[in-house]
Amino acid sequence: MSSVEEFRAEIRGWLATHLTGAFAALRGRGGPGREHEVFAERLEWERHMAAAGWTCVGWPEEYGGRGATLEQQVAFHEEYALADAPARVNHIAEQLLGPTLIAFGTPEQRARFLPPIVAAEELWCQGYSEPDAGSDLAGVRTRAERDGDHWVVTGQKIWTSLAHESQWCFVVARTEPGSRRHHGLSYLLVPLDQPGVEVRPITQLTGTSEFNEVFFDGARTRADHIVGAPGDGWRVAMATLGFERGVSTLGQQVGFRRELETLVETAGRNGAADDPLIRDRLARAWTGVETIRCNALRMLDGVASGAPGPEASIGKIFWASWHRELGELAMDVCGAGGMLAAGEPYDLDDWQRLFLFSRSDTIYAGSNEIQRNIIAERVLGLPKEARP
Structure with missing residues (x-):
């Protein structure tokens, strides 16, 4: 080595x-x-x-x-x-599903699904969120019923990133009728290219369609395409979310630093840096990106020890809020010109795209509200939030 x-x-x-x-x-x-x-x-x-x-x-x-x-x-x-x-x-397959199959999959599942991920021959998307179960994943209503050698899946997923480019989706579905919350869920591997699956792109603020609605109407997948035991989906799904906040966050931090450095150059070039308030915000942003790196290293230390703790939630809140604020700062650096599209019909520059897309940072991959609940309930021992 x-x-x-x-x-x-x-x-x-x-x-x-x-x-x-x-x-x-x-x-x-x-x-x-x-x-x-x-x-x-x-x-x-x-x-x-x-x-x-x-x-x-x-x-x-x-x-x-x-x-x-x-x-x-x-x-x-x-x-x-x-x-x-x-x-x-193929980030979703490589960083989320692959490690999940290595940890929880059967030898047959690993032999079938891992080689095409390594070769980038099969692309995957994540079937978690639903219209009434976004950050609160335990509220999923998509159901799957056993029919001989298959599971039959019916329901709707939303905010499904890259579903329109994917061949497969790992789906959290309710397989025990009458079950509630995190009980009775299962983790299924479902092919998208089949009757009973409809993918509808959703237009975002940026004018692009990276995520989608996915409708399952009697879609089928083989009975052995279940990861873990029936009803064990919550544990498997939580493990996948843990893998989601892995080492690739360090690469993300490098990208954030590059954005900030470019913004500093822009502020110097257009005179925005002459404003002491802008200079102060740029300095605070630099301090923030250093803190993001420290949080990421602390989180990875917990992962390496096999006991990831609240660091992931702390880090997620911080980088998401920081990046959203960087988008707002970028608009102030650009001034009134930042309100004008570069061309017709909706041609955005990099700063406009950053401002618009970063609004979602505090929502996807666990909203700030949910991360604060995790810290409050599991770390500080505060009473749990009332749920119906």
Whole structure:
């Protein structure tokens, strides 16, 4: 096993060599609010990475990964972000579903589903949120009934990122009639390309459609495409959410730092930095991005020890609020001109897109309200919020 610095130098050199030619145009493409950009080309890049062994680097070697240590995974995500490499298209499968199957899946499930994830041949989306069960996942109403060798799924999911590009969806559904809250849920692997599945893109504030509504009307999946036992879906789903806040957050932090540095340059160029209040806010933003990194490292230390604690919730609240405030600061730096679209019909620049998309940061992946409840109830021991 190479050292962290050797590993860092290896991925840095590979990116410098391969983000060239046709792939050079992909630098900086994709990302929040821009997921639609050159999707086919980014998928080709992902498969190019897979052929060289640069997908799923943290997975054990027996499942197609590199068996990279936590420190090496941090180095990978940081170098990837520093290279301005394109946003990944199979993050949900690689960072969420894959580790879940490694931890909870059967040998047959791992053999069937992990190799196509490593090769970026099958894309996945997450079927959690519903119209009446967003941050409160335990309120899901989508149901699945056993019918011989299949589960039959009926219900609706919403805010399903990249469902329109995916072949599969991991779905939390209620499989025990009459059950309530987190009881009676199951974690199913459902193919999307079948009768009984309809995907409807939702237009966002940015004018793009990264997420979708997904309707299941008698959709079917094999009986053995259940992860864990029937009724054990809550435990599996919570594990997936834990994996969601993994080492890739360090790459996210590098992206935040780059945004701030560019905003500082913009403020200096257009004179906004002459305003002492703007200068103060830029300085506070710099302090904030350093705090984000500290929170991420603290969270990863808990993950490494096998006992992740409230750090994930603390970190999520902080970076989400910080990024939303950065979008607001960007609009103030741009001044009145920031209110004008760059072109027809709705051509946004990077700062406008940041401002609009970052409004969702405090909602997705666990809203600030839910994160505060977790900290209050599970850490401070305060009474639980009243629920119907």
